[in-house]
Amino acid sequence: MKKDRERFPPNNVLxxxxGAGLLWLGWAGFNGGDxxxxxxDSSMAVLNTNICAATxxxxxxxxxxxxxxxxxxxGAVQGMITGLVCITPGAGLxxxxxxxxxxxxxxxxxxxxMMIVDKRWKLFPKIDDTLGVFHTHAVAGLLGGLLTGLFAEPQLCSMFLPVTNSRGGVYGGSGGVQIAKQLVGGLFIIGWNFLATSIICIVIKKVMPLRMPEDQLLIGDDAVHGEEAYALWGDGEKYDVTKHEIFSDDNSQPRNYPSSGATQVV
Structure with a gap:
């Protein structure tokens, strides 16, 4: 919804x-395990993961x-995530x-x-990205790939990469070529994702709508399915059978689903 695109804070900061702590811990695991x-090399990867994320x-x-x-x-959690994403391509390099x-x-x-361009570019308010994934993963990920091509240390590259004489741009030699390779690789991934995601969305759209109606978005997708993740006492159920019931195949009789919080016996 429009108001969610403008501001969508988490419902539980604690x-x-x-989750952010678990994410950081797990990220050190898969970077170090690469x-x-x-x-x-694995020790450097874990150390660099923590250094970059903290910075x-x-x-x-x-x-x-x-x-x-x-x-x-x-904002601190967003910064942590962008640091983890950015260091991943070159954690051990x-x-x-x-x-x-x-x-x-x-x-x-x-x-x-996220804070400046997102507010001023007219395209972003039309896109559902409440988690800011474009900024934390697309921007930070591309940045990390390019910076890896700039800072990759030759000795660490020889310990990890099968390609000989690999080095970042700051180390001279063939380093400038590596930056170009990183850029081409990033652009290819962007193009591939755009094509593959578009095909997937087109196929899904043939089967079901890609977006829920506004009245259902207002109460939440969990309430539409007859349950509520955060049904606070005294608020009452947001689910309205006259508006949000799922109908059977004959489109005439609503199915009887258990109310929110009810136990369904099989």
């Missing part, structure tokens, strides 16, 4: 923080304080100082696209 061995979190928080005069827990530089970039560039 659960959001718990070499499939407990070696120097990005701090930079995002600083920007919130500078421009909005107060820190934001939600860059030095610690480069991880800090990537954290500074991942905490500032996605912040700018």
């Amino acid at each position: 659960l959001m923080l718990a 070499p499939y061995a407990a070696n120097t 990005s979190l701090l930079v995002w928080t600083w920007l919130d304080v500078i421009f909005f005069k107060k820190p934001s827990v939600i 860059v030095q610690g100082w480069a991880a800090i530089a990537m954290g500074v970039m991942s905490g500032s560039v996605p912040w700018f696209t």
